[in-house]
Amino acid sequence: MTVPKLVYDFAEGNKDLKQLLGGKGANLAEMTNLGLPVPPGFTISAEACKVFLATGSVPPELADEIDHHVDALQQKMGKKLGQADDPLLVSVRSGAAVSMPGMMETVLNVGLNDDSVNGLAHHSGNPRFAWDAYRRLIQMFGKTVLGMDGDVFEDAIEQAKQAKGTRNDLDLDADDLKALATTFKAAVKEHTGREFPQDPREQMDLAIEAVFGSWNAERAILYRRQERIPADLGTAVNICSMVFGNLGMDSGTGVAFTRDPASGQPGVYGDYLQNAQGEDVVAGIRNTVPLADLETIDKKSYDDLMAIMATLEGHYRDLCDIEFTVERGKLWMLQTRVGKRTAGAAFRIATSLIDEGVIGTDEALKRVKGAQLAQLMFPRFDTDAEKKLITKAIGASPGAASGQVVFTSAAAVEAAGRGEKVVLVRRETNPDDLHGMIAAQGILTSRGGKTSHAAVVARGMGKTCVCGAEELEVNSSAQTITVNGTTIGAGDVISIDGTTGEVFLGEVPVVPSPVVRYFEGTLAADAGDELVASVHRLMAHADEIRRLGVRTNADTAEDAARARRFGAEGIGLCRTEHMFLGERRASVERLILAENDTDRDAALAELEPLQRGDFLELLAAMDGQPVTIRLIDPPLHEFLPSMEDLAVKVALAKERGEDPGHDAALLSAVERLHEQNPMLGLRGVRLGLVIPGLFAMQVRAIASAAAELKKQGKDPRPEIMIPLVGAVQELQLARDEVEQVLAEVAGSEGVEWVTPVGTMIELPRAAVIADQIAEAAEFFSFGTNDLTQTTWGFSRDDVEGSFFSRYLEKGIFAVSPFESIDREGVGALVKTGVERGRATRPDLKLGICGEHGGDPDSIHFFHEVGLDYVSCSPFRVPVARLEAGRAALD
Missing domain, CATH: 3.50.30.10 (Phosphohistidine domain)
Incomplete structure (x- = not known):
């Protein structure tokens, strides 16, 4: 059996092997193959990390492979690890497939010990540098590998500086740093019960295992969860021969960007720090100078860096983030990657690269995200x-x-x-x-x-x-x-x-941001705002190529009008129960508690003109666009007085010897209608079938509003949605009533229009029998909020504030299933509903109106399974438009 290779020389990889070599290792390999000055080294693949995470130990064959590559590195460098007179030193650095800045571990100067530090001091001619390198190794090793509190070392450094009467690390001389190294070693012994290891190979092996283990460090897990990075990728480890930026003022270290990561503007951007190692820059311990100052400090290194930056941006066709070191006037490249950038920079860079002829518009659209657009708003x-x-x-x-x-x-x-x-x-x-x-x-x-x-x-x-x-x-x-x-x-x-x-x-x-003003129509795309112009170009391309339509969830004319300005192509969900809150709640309460037809009809008569006014405004605001109106779907308890409050009022009245009157009758009715689990009780289509005239009242209000608008020469396009259907018989009964009312109003008003009747798929049974339900439905809208609740058995209001945080911590799911669609469970039901529904009715219109309709990742899934549109809140309409375009490129 052939054992897969676990270790790769830098010259063996390339930028396309990120899953195997991690982003850092793949890009070190790419720069090596481009002939750029990369210190020699090798990469331990992420596959080795996966074994370590699964078993608690490294693969047994890894040691021999590392030996082989260490030998080759020593021959190439002409020196050995631990060599007393001139030691080879290496860095041990993490490098996952997806950039996770600062989340995992690094150990520099591996290979130094009590003997070789003297050789390094002699060979470099700089004892201060040697002892600084040694104290850094002990400090990083103690914190990263041995798990010591970093403050132990920082406090010792501060005490040394105070004793010296300085606030600057550079004022500590060789003797001070040698004393610090001694102090650090004593601290290691005190806090860990073991001596600082003197064997360079033991240092390397322990550092490698520490890097592997840091994949599951608390901060790494938190970052992955925040950025939705898969937990099973693991990290590669890069062993790189050391070059030193802390050899004196002719040395230094820095970070450079080929464009400004904050604005996207071309230019010279980055930071440089003389006489320092790389960790000093990213840690912010010492304030840096602008990268442009390197031209004055060391013009040759600056010119070399500018040429390499141009090479890398041309090669990667994108903003590149570069880490480099200058060692006594010699420039070395330590890392490059496609750089993280702000949301504004992402849009500006994408369109700039189009104008420069570097990438096409499709590629530019791939490089921006809906989440970034949301930030700009x-x-x-x-x-x-x-x-x-x-x-x-x-x-x-x-x-x-x-x-x-x-x-x-x-x-x-x-x-x-x-x-x-x-x-x-x-x-x-x-x-x-x-x-x-x-x-x-x-x-x-x-x-x-x-x-x-x-x-x-x-x-x-x-x-x-x-x-x-x-x-x-x-x-x-x-x-x-x-x-x-x-x-x-x-x-x-x-x-x-x-x-x-x-x-x-x-x-x-x-x-409001300029981008929101642009979407609102108060700031023109050509008004001179570069960011707005970039957003306009990429949004136009997304709209041109997307297949998914984008509607909005809106219950008021104001929300509908705003969503339309933002590019909504209709309303995918109007929640009519939201129209009964406030002053109207008392009328709904009378309707629900009515004990006879007379009382019920009176309550319905109160509500119908109010509903008609609501629908007049809503249909007018979306004139010419479809408006999906969901008939009332409240859990009953939302419109009833609190049983507990009523019980207290009745009890107090009786205690005072008073007649509780209406409160007692109301309490009796509320107790009769009380439900242990209102979310799964008398609601949706069940409510319409149990309370005579309720759905008819709403449909009559919709139809009469549409008729009036038609007479005004407008183009109302209502669609009536029956909620919470679990059986085709429920839908057919409700549909018969709806169509009867529609026909009556059309006849009496003398106008005609088309009103599709469909249903919301929000129960697992509905998705499974979608082929039956499609016989009575002209459209489906997947209500993924309730579909998620009923599939998982979660009550959203209860679980998100109780145990969801633990589920996220334990990795049961990487993101809340209410935030992003659960593809394997809820998504599979959506896919089933699509396939079975269209098998019965090929022209079945399909949409989604749960909150997932505005989630970027979920939108790509809905595109894949063949939905016709997504519906989301007004503010998220532009995000959905952009992501629908990006989904079309997948």
Whole structure:
């Protein structure tokens, strides 16, 4: 039996092998094959990680493969791991198929020990560099591999700097760093009960296992859940020979972008840090200089970098994110990937690349997402409002965020759980802050730049972020910020602008975004706003190629008109029960509790003109477009007084010796109609069949409204939907009543129009017998909210706030099935309903009106199974249009 290969030299891979080699390994291989200056190394595939995660140990054949590649690397480099006079050092870095910035682990300088550190000092001629490299290894190894608290090391560094009378790491000399290494080793022994390992191969093996294990670290799981990344991918591990940016001021490290990841504009973007290793840049521990300054610092390296950036963008045909190191004037490429970008940058870059002839419009549409479009529709700060500016820093991720100041991730999560809006303020964030970053409205740091951890993660999540606010003195222990004489404490409100980098005291009013104004029709596509023009171009292409129609869920003329401006092609769901709330509820209560035909008819007579007015407005707002009106479908308890409250009122009245009168009669009726599980009780078609005249009243109101509009020369297109059908007999009985009323109104009014009658498929039985139901239905609309409840046996109102978080944590599902369609279960029923329904009636019109109709991932599924349209809330109509176009390209 041939055992699959687990380890690959950089020269053996390419950018298309991300599933096997991870994104980092695949791109290191691609750059190697392009002839770019990549330090030699090899990649352990994600397949090895999967074995480790399944069994708790690495595959038995992995050790021999690593030995083989280590030997080849040592021959290539002319030095060995642990060599006393001139050691080979390597980095051990994670690299999943999908970028997860900062979520997993890295260990640098593997191979140093008490002997080889002296050889490194002698060979480099720089003892400070050698001891700095060694203390970094011990620090990273202790935290990453041995699970120590990172503060143990950070506190020791701070004490060393205080003893030296400095706040800058670079002021610590070789003796200081040698002492730190000794302190660190003692801390390892104290906190772990073992010595820091001196064998380089043991260091490497333990680091590899730590990287594998970090795939299931809490923050990695949380990030995958947030970004909907599959949990079974595993991570590759990259073993790369070290190059050093901390050899002196002629060395350094940086991160570069071929275009601005915040705006999408071409130019020189990135950060550089002299005399530093890569982790210093992304951690934001020291403030960087703009990448353009490298031209003055080291022109040759700068020119080489610019040429390589042009090569990579041309090769990948996209914005590239690059990590590099300069070692004594020699440029080395450590990583590249198609870079994360803000939502605005995604649209601008896509259209710019069309104009440059790099990609076509189809490819450009593939590169933007509905979730990004939704971000662009969020409000932004009102530039005309009075604001108190307290500082201005780096706008790292656009948006407008206001909230109470919190200083820890735990405080952010706690406050968000209470429904409060917060801004997380830190000196710099690290991967352990992910919970707080997700919970916060925005992130503000006093250190770091556009490539810091805070910036990169915030951009990936679409979260507002301002970085590098150097004027801020953040005192986490005292829970205060001090800036220009102003002290701000926890709980005080600030506002941050992720586009301009401005930070304001207090809450700043917001205004609609230009993209929303464009959809509303108050800002023209050619008005000079570059972002709006980009959105317009890609939306036009999506509309041109999509097969799925997009309707809206709307119960009022106002919502319908807005959705139509946003591009809705009709109403896919009008929930008539929403029309009976407020003042009308008393009439519905009288209808439900009526004890005789006279009382029932009186209640229906009250409601019919009100309903007619509702439908007049709604059909007029959607003139010429289909309007699917679902007949009343409330759980009865929503329109009845509380049984508990009534019981208390009656009991108190009797206790006072008073006659409870109407309350007693009402309590008796409510007790008679009380249901243990109202969601599965007397509702939907059952209500229409049990309460005579209810559906007829609604249909008469619809028909008379349509007739009046027809007489006015308009084009009303109502569609009547019977809810919660589980048997074709239910639908046929309801349909007979509907068609009788329609015919009566058409005859009396002397006008004709077409009113299709269909049903909502929201019960598993309905999907399974869709071939029967289609005999009596001209259309189906899948109600995936209730279909999810009845398929899973979940009561949405109960479970989302109770155990859903545990289900997500345990990986039972990666995303709530109420948020994104459960393809295997609920989706399979939808597919069955489509196939069986069309087998009976090939021209059956099919749509979906649950909340999944506006979910980007779900829209692709609905396209695949052959629905005709999706329906969603007005605000999500543009998102659905865009995703329907992207689905057509799949």
